[in-house]
Amino acid sequence: MKNKFLLPLIILVSTSCSQNTFVLKDKVFCFDTYIETNLYEGNNEDLSNIKDMFTLFDKLSDNYLSRDVTNIFSINSTNEELEINPSLYSLIKTSIDVNDEGATYFNPLCGSLSKKWKAALKEGKVLSQEEIDEELVKMNNSSIFFKDNNIIQRIGEAEIDLGGIAKGYTLDIVNDYLKEKEYKHFLINGGSSSILLGEKKSSDGYFNVGLRDLSNAYIKAKNCFISTSSKSVQGVKIGDITYSHIINPTNGSAINENDAVIVISQKGYLGDALSTSMMMNTIEEIKQIEIDSGVKTIVIKNNHIIYKNDEIDVYYH
Amino acid sequence: MDKKKLRNDIILIISLLAVAAVSLILIINKSVKTNLVARISVQNNVVEVIDLSKKEEKDFYIDGINGKVHVHTIDGSIAIVESNCPHQDCVRMGYISDSSHPIICAYNGVYITIDGETLNDVELG
Numbered sequence: 306m307k308n309k310f311l312l313p314l315i316i317l318v319s320t321s322c323s324q325n326t327f328v329l330k331d332k333v334f335c336f337d338t339y340i341e342t343n344l345y346e347g348n349n350e351d352l353s354n355i356k357d358m359f360t361l362f363d364k365l366s367d368n369y370l371s372r373d374v375t376n377i378f379s380i381n382s383t384n385e386e387l388e389i390n391p392s393l394y395s396l397i398k399t400s401i402d403v404n405d406e407g408a409t410y411f412n413p414l415c416g417s418l419s420k421k422w423k424a425a426l427k428e429g430k431v432l433s434q435e436e437i438d439e440e441l442v443k444m445n446n447s448s449i450f451f452k453d454n455n456i457i458q459r460i461g462e463a464e465i466d467l468g469g470i471a472k473g474y475t476l477d478i479v480n481d482y483l484k485e486k487e488y489k490h491f492l493i494n495g496g497s498s499s500i501l502l503g504e505k506k507s508s509d510g511y512f513n514v515g516l517r518d519l520s521n522a523y524i525k526a527k528n529c530f531i532s533t534s535s536k537s538v539q540g541v542k543i544g545d546i547t548y549s550h551i552i553n554p555t556n557g558s559a560i561n562e563n564d565a566v567i568v569i570s571q572k573g574y575l576g577d578a579l580s581t582s583m584m585m586n587t588i589e590e591i592k593q594i595e596i597d598s599g600v601k602t603i604v605i606k607n608n609h610i611i612y613k614n615d616e617i618d619v620y621y622h
Numbered sequence: 623m624d625k626k627k628l629r630n631d632i633i634l635i636i637s638l639l640a641v642a643a644v645s646l647i648l649i650i651n652k653s654v655k656t657n658l659v660a661r662i663s664v665q666n667n668v669v670e671v672i673d674l675s676k677k678e679e680k681d682f683y684i685d686g687i688n689g690k691v692h693v694h695t696i697d698g699s700i701a702i703v704e705s706n707c708p709h710q711d712c713v714r715m716g717y718i719s720d721s722s723h724p725i726i727c728a729y730n731g732v733y734i735t736i737d738g739e740t741l742n743d744v745e746l747g
Contacts, residue, residue: 334666337728427710494744497723505743517722517747533746538723539711567746622741 331356335363336472338496345490345506355479355493362478365393366471368416368464380457381416381464391455392478398451399574400470406575407594408582412554414444416464419552422559426541426548437557444554469551473532473577476501480530480573498538499577500531518565518605521622526569532576534584535565535605551584561585565605569617576600588612658720658736660700662693665731674698674719674736686730693734700734702727722747 329344331352340359344351364372371378375389400413418440425432440463447461459465467474472495480501483491491503492512504510504527511525518535539550548559561584568583570576579600583591591602591612601614613619662670662684670682672695682693691712692704699719702712707729715725718736722745725734 332666334726334728334733338726339724339733423709492744497745497747500744500746502744512743513741515722515742515745515747517745523742531746535747537747538715541714565747 333359335359336366336468336475336496338498340472340496341494343492343494344488345492345503346488347486347491351482351486351488354482358478358482359475361392362396362471362475365390366396366467368466368468377416377465377467380459384459384461386450386452386456386458388455389457394451394455394457396467396471396474397449397457397465399474400467400578401449403470403574403578406578407598408575408578410553410555410582410585411469411578412444413465413467413470414447414449414461414463415552415554416466417443417462418554418557419466419468419550420464422548422552423550426543426550426559429541429543431543431548432557432559441557469534469581470574470578472496472499473530473573473575476530476573498533498535499573501573502527502529502531504528516567516603516619519608519610519619522619523622524603524617524619530570530573530576531567532570532573532580533565533567534580536561536584537565549584551581553585555585562587563604563606563611564608566591567603567605569601569614571599658698660695660734660736663733663735666733672700674700684730684732686727686732688730691727691730691732700736701725702732702734705730705732721745 327345329347329349329352331342333340333356342352342355364374365376368377368381375387380387397413403411421436421440422432443462447463450458450460476493476495476499479493483503489504490506493501502512505512510527512527513523514526514531516522516524518537534551536547536549540547546560549561551561552559563584566580566583568576568580575598579594579598583602588604588611591604595602595614601617602612603610603617604612610619658674660672660674661668662682664684664686669684674695675698677698679696684691684693689706691702694701694703699717701717702725705712705727707727712725712727718725721736
């Protein structure tokens with residue numbers, strides 16, 4: 306009698322050890338990086354729709370090239386009123402409004418200052434205070450005029466740069482799409498700096514997210530966005546100082562308070578903007594922003610965690 | 623009857639032990655990185671596949687969309703050491719030896735990834 310149960314029992318035990326491997330994958334080059342979509346449910350049409358979303362926002366937010374739509378490059382090229390895609394209008398508006406959600410060091414008008422820093426650091430040079438001041442004057446005398454949900458006018462000489470928010474904003478659009486389809490199992494990796502997580506197909510649903518700035522460290526996360534800003538990737542060391550690609554819009558400096566900031570949030574745009582802005586914040590300021598904006602944060606300096614929200618557990622392999 | 627029962631019990635225990643042993647091997651294997659392979663793509667087409675576990679020092683000259691890109695491998699890591707791109711971000715990234723961060727030369731459409739089993743589902747940073 307027992308023999309009849311033996312084989313089914315072995316099969317049951319064996320299959321319980323294996324994971325469901327169904328996954329739809331896609332990779333698209335957008336926002337100067339590769340976006341990798343992993344859907345553990347859904348179909349190829351979903352992959353295609355998601356790719357279209359990334360492609361559209363990549364074109365809209367491009368501040369370096371003219372594309373086949375009116376984009377940030379177009380807006381930066383004129384002071385005239387322009388009719389733009391309502392999605393771009395909403396993205397630019399969000400990039401301004403996010404300041405009120407705690408991203409006080411996030412300014413979309415720092416485009417020309419960022420470009421100047423990038424060019425200087427490429428040559429192994431640091432911008433002079435005179436050059437920085439000139440750009441700060443431009444920024445402080447510039448603004449963006451919004452009208453009718455699709456009309457925009459850049460006033461002044463400062464250029465718009467949405468590099469610190471566009472990817473997270475697009476992930477929000479993708480998340481809305483996946484929620485509408487009632488999909489739960491997905492992982493979208495926006496070039497390792499912005500990640501959208503659904504639930505893993507496992508008993509607890511948590512994904513292991515490795516933290517590149519801390520050796521062998523990882524966190525467990527699901528149903529959230531994780532954004533990070535770090536000097537380790539694009540930082541340039543000149544003398545004893547590491548200069549960052551993240552510019553402080555208040556004083557024009559490329560020296561950050563923190564080496565890396567990780568933000569876990571429920572909105573991609575907020576996580577992206579806050580992780581950028583928090584590179585300049587003190588720990589006390591970050592704690593207050595966590596309370597005000599409902600995000601959780603890890604702050605890293607000199608290869609160590611100098612602050613971690615109590616609700617985040619960091620594990621080590 | 624008792625002998626038959628005992629035999630069946632032994633078969634059951636051996637079977638379960640075998641399943642447990644296989645599971646253990648799978649778990650142990652998962653915690654060890656497999657051989658790492660670098661893939662160089664130009665505009666999404668893989669043009670070179672390099673076994674980094676051989677730890678060979680080699681040079682590769684990849685035809686990018688705007689010029690040649692000089693790729694170098696040494697001691698299980700890979701880097702773009704020369705490119706005609708304006709920003710040189712790809713060169714500044716230096717050598718990579720795991721799958722956490724690809725090297726991208728957007729100007730030349732060149733993309734270098736390292737594949738291999740890793741402990742995490744995704745890498746942040």
